[in-house]
Amino acid sequence: MRIEISKWARGKARTPADAEDLAQDAMLHLCRYLRHEGPGDPGRFLRRTLRDLSRRELLRQRSKRIHACPIEQLDRHVPLIAAGPTPEQALDAQQNLDNISAFLQALNPRTREIFFAHLFGYTHVEIALHLGIAVISVDRHIARAHAAIAADGE
Numbered sequence: 001m002r003i004e005i006s007k008w009a010r011g012k013a014r015t016p017a018d019a020e021d022l023a024q025d026a027m028l029h030l031c032r033y034l035r036h037e038g039p040g041d042p043g044r045f046l047r048r049t050l051r052d053l054s055r056r057e058l059l060r061q062r063s064k065r066i067h068a069c070p071i072e073q074l075d076r077h078v079p080l081i082a083a084g085p086t087p088e089q090a091l092d093a094q095q096n097l098d099n100i101s102a103f104l105q106a107l108n109p110r111t112r113e114i115f116f117a118h119l120f121g122y123t124h125v126e127i128a129l130h131l132g133i134a135v136i137s138v139d140r141h142i143a144r145a146h147a148a149i150a151a152d153g154e
Contacts (some may be wrong), residue, residue: 014052022057025028026050114138115145 013019026049033045085093104112117127124142129133 013057018057022050025053029053107145108141111144112140114141118145119141125126127147 013022026046026079030042030046030047033040034042084090114127114131117130118124118138122130124135124138128138131138
């Protein structure tokens with residue numbers, strides 16, 4: 001019977017050493033079974049046990065392969081961390097936008113218009129010509145905006 005079990009185990013295992021381990025585990029299960037259950041059909045019990053043990057081993061090896069995968073490799077297929085901002089970053093950004101909005105609403109509309117033109121890269125002369133005011137007035141509006149920013153930052 002031992003030879004028959006070894007042949008059957010070789011068909012289920014990947015290596016001869018694995019087949020020997022499988023056959024030995026099956027025999028241990030058979031000994032426990034006979035001790036508790038009494039005589040039955042040992043050949044049938046062994047075949048079923050070998051089948052179950054080989055399936056269990058296959059599942060164990062598959063789970064090892066899955067767990068042995070480096071996290072960088074997993075992250076390429078399914079990102080583990082969302083690419084977007086964290087909730088804390090989103091809240092900080094929203095609070096900053098609210099502060100900037102409040103700051104801009106507090107400015108005089110003309111100062112706000114001149115300040116935006118300045119931020120978009122227009123020169124003081126270009127802004128003055130477009131609005132029909134003196135360059136010194138543009139300088140003063142931008143200075144007021146900067147002073148408001150400094151006061152808001154404190």
